Amino acid sequence: MSEVLELVDVSVVRDGRALVEDVSWSVKEGERWVILGPNGAGKTTLLNLASSYLFPTSGTVGVLGERLGSVDVFELRPRVGMASIAMAEKLPRRQTVLETVLTAAYGMTAHWQESYDKVDEDRARAFLDRLGMSDYLDRRFGTLSEGERKRTMIARAMMTDPELLLLDEPAAGLDLGGREDLVRRLGRLARDPYAPSMLMVTHHVEEIPPGFTHVLMIRQGQVLAAGPLETELTSRNLSLCFGLPLVVEEQNGRWTAQGLPLR
Numbered sequence: 001m002s003e004v005l006e007l008v009d010v011s012v013v014r015d016g017r018a019l020v021e022d023v024s025w026s027v028k029e030g031e032r033w034v035i036l037g038p039n040g041a042g043k044t045t046l047l048n049l050a051s052s053y054l055f056p057t058s059g060t061v062g063v064l065g066e067r068l069g070s071v072d073v074f075e076l077r078p079r080v081g082m083a084s085i086a087m088a089e090k091l092p093r094r095q096t097v098l099e100t101v102l103t104a105a106y107g108m109t110a111h112w113q114e115s116y117d118k119v120d121e122d123r124a125r126a127f128l129d130r131l132g133m134s135d136y137l138d139r140r141f142g143t144l145s146e147g148e149r150k151r152t153m154i155a156r157a158m159m160t161d162p163e164l165l166l167l168d169e170p171a172a173g174l175d176l177g178g179r180e181d182l183v184r185r186l187g188r189l190a191r192d193p194y195a196p197s198m199l200m201v202t203h204h205v206e207e208i209p210p211g212f213t214h215v216l217m218i219r220q221g222q223v224l225a226a227g228p229l230e231t232e233l234t235s236r237n238l239s240l241c242f243g244l245p246l247v248v249e250e251q252n253g254r255w256t257a258q259g260l261p262l263r
Ligand SMILES: Nc1ncnc2c1ncn2[C@@H]1O[C@H](COP(=O)(O)OP(=O)(O)OP(=O)(O)O)[C@@H](O)[C@H]1O
Pocket: 014, 015, 019, 037, 038, 039, 040, 041, 042, 043, 044, 045, 046
């Protein structure tokens, strides 16, 4: 198995403060990782390194076999799909859902061509269909609900046929039905052998889709645990990560966590 992502002793320092510190982490092809940690722990910083939008202050980052600093990031970036709120905010609100997904194939955020290749349009429609967005193709992106926007962003991230897919809090802000719908769709993607390797940032173990294989827990910029879900997503690790006593349980590939009652 080859490395999709390889961080060795990586630190990112801003204003004299380490946002992540001495992180070593390796993701292999086909693995699906969830990144868990409290607010400000450094999760998005890790995704920004993996998407080559951020360079480490020290240490080395390898993405899809290329080392950051010695590769042309403009060649690397199309190989990595990213769905995040930050990315959604860069997209024109007046563009249709179909155009929003389609422009990704051309490395653009905005629509400017009158005609796109039929094959690209078919792919955009197929990804949107897989995410339950077929009824919204002509809707303006800016009018979508939070859940619809999230699903459109995932379809958009798939458009370049990425080898690595990064999802930054894809279920944040969704209601129960929206979350469960998204978790099911991501679970189907996670179990698809042709789907890219995936890294998903979340705050909640309930959002881990079945089919995800590994967890990295981070607290105050440092890795607390990293490895297979079955061995690392324990009550002890989760309690240390979030700083209070928690009990975690797994049932049929889904996870729940509860705080112990106060005495
Ligand atoms: N450019 C920057 N300059 C200074 N500090 C920064 C910068 N970017 C992020 N930080 C800080 O680094 C820390 C880690 O940020 P990051 O966004 O990676 O956390 P996170 O785990 O994704 O948090 P959240 O769960 O709240 O989204 C935070 O304390 C944040 O305020």
